[in-house]
Amino acid sequence: MSRYLLRRLYLMAFVFLALSLFAFSLGYLFPGDVIQNLSGLRQIDDEQRQQLINYYQLDQNYLQQYLAFLSRIAQGNWGLSFASQQPLLQEIKLLLPATLELTAYALLLSFILGIPLGIVAAFKPHSLIGKSISALAIAGYSLPIFWWGLLLIMLFSLALGWLPSAGRLGVLYEIPHSSGFMLVDILQADVKYRSEAFHNALRHLLLPTIVLATFPTTVMIRFVRDAMLNVWEQNYIKTAQAKGLSRGQVLYRHGLRNALLPVIRQIGLQFSTLITLAMLTEVIFSWPGIGRWLIDSIYQRNYPAIQAGLLVISTMVITINMLTEILHALFNPLARRG
Amino acid sequence: MLLLDIKNLTIELETADGLIRAVDKVSLSLREGETRGLVGESGSGKSLIAKAIVGVLNSRWRVTADRFHWLGQDLLRLSPEQRRKIIGRDIAMIYQEPSRSLDPTAIIREQLEEAIPDNLLSGPWWRRSANRQKKAIGLLHKVGVREHQRVMQSYPYQLSEGICQKVMIAMAIAKNPKLLIADEPTTALESTTQAQLFRLLASFNQLKGMAVLLISHELESVARYTQKLSVLYCGQLVEAGETSQLLQAPLHPYTDALIKSVPEFQPDLAAKTPLYALPGSIPTLQHVPIGCRLGPRCPNARKECVKTPALERQQNHYFSCHFPLTTKGRR
Structure with a gap:
């Protein structure tokens, strides 16, 4: 190892x-x-x-x-931004947590929804449930994310008025900046309106998270389904069945571990796509993250900012890629072989 | 007592071009403590029959039979859950490629221990896991693996095919099965290991009275270790009976050709003479001939052979041929 x-x-x-x-x-x-x-x-x-x-x-x-x-x-001497004449590293430090927060929740949501749905779709490939899950996954996969985001804003923010359409927190609340992760900051803040602010931040998070999670969730469903179908054909599953284990035991002890291994790797591979989509989502929902900042910088020909943004985002993608590879090797004895 | 009693087992695959009948009305029976060989070329449906018995065939295959009894119970009429319970208790199976039949991401210890059913463990529940481990080590010793410490902590890829197959056998005998089905257990192994494994299976049969269904395409090794033999060709049962009798006086031309093609059964064959072989090769399952499937390749085929011959019986010797070879004029 x-x-x-x-x-x-x-x-x-x-x-x-x-x-x-x-x-x-x-x-x-x-x-x-x-x-x-x-x-x-x-x-x-x-x-x-x-x-x-x-x-x-x-x-x-x-x-x-x-x-x-x-x-x-x-x-840490990264130069100044053309637009604001502020040190770039300072700006990035303020913006990056917002993007990370959004991406993390979207990834989490895609696990929570994608893995069980994928397993259900694999076990009932010919039933109505299995087919509708697959159809939904294909539809979500091919949905242009900005259009989908605008649709949701039109429905939930403009027509129904249930959810806010922009920003991370209502202007009524003043939360001191410490870690940059909004929910963590609110929980740490020593203010009277903590629970209201928390509630408000969640309402702001909901739409962008759903929009950003659409793509990874559908990828996860399709991938888990294919991996599960593939694993279920393997001889060791037949051995486990012949041992007299019940379906649940076979699934839990032998199916899941083998089927989820390629999924870990997939997270790393999909992360760059996820960051790109996060940029779009940030633009649509005016989310003050690094993606929107980078796109603004490109419009403004803010060369030092483009350079710094490239460095930060690429480093992040490479590191996540590497971490998932290492995680994959940690769980898969075959990958460690050499 | 009859353990397994199968009559007219038919296994079909639904494809776009219609039904493909991979196994055609095969009958098979096994008594307690009996060793039976199931011989046939690859593609003759041997493995399908084994998988149908254990119930691990894909849902694409359609299995029908006039009788499919295990200890007097018709398995095909039971619900999948009940069936799994009975089979999990009584029947164990080992496969051709042992290293692929073990979960690559779990260590041997985990896989071996989960094969030991709870009712075979004695003692109060807090001693269970210790007992389980002791039993797993005992099983490894029984199949001739001495360095249990290393093997228990290994992943399947770290072990040789031979050790993997021994682990498979250990897992199979963990529940004291009444029947062990060995589906070409030695194809991936070296010849010395092969002999070891056959001896191991034979010893479990003799010591514990465990019935063995040995599936293979190597007639000579199957003949050495079994009492009864069934010969398959292209999904049809051509001949079945006592191994010694069948080898001495085959009644079906295919069995005859099979025996003649093995040099070890031909002691007085002169050097450099070609071995006997039937003309042609096995048809694909999409294009099997009607009637007796051996028809086009059979030296004795006549007009009547387009009808499937019924299984006939001469004492304990079953055959399905319109024109069986007579014992007259043979050695």
């Missing part, structure tokens, strides 16, 4: 090397002045320019510049 871990980490180092090289070269590939792109400053006079050239080591060769770039990233 430790050898497996070492090999994975070794591979990951190369991926991060490539990623950092790409992010570094973006500063030069973006149109406009290299110094502006690197620092994020808009007006630069001659004296300041000389200082910045020294700071970014632009008079040195590319290798030196790359090393300087790496040490700046490590120190």
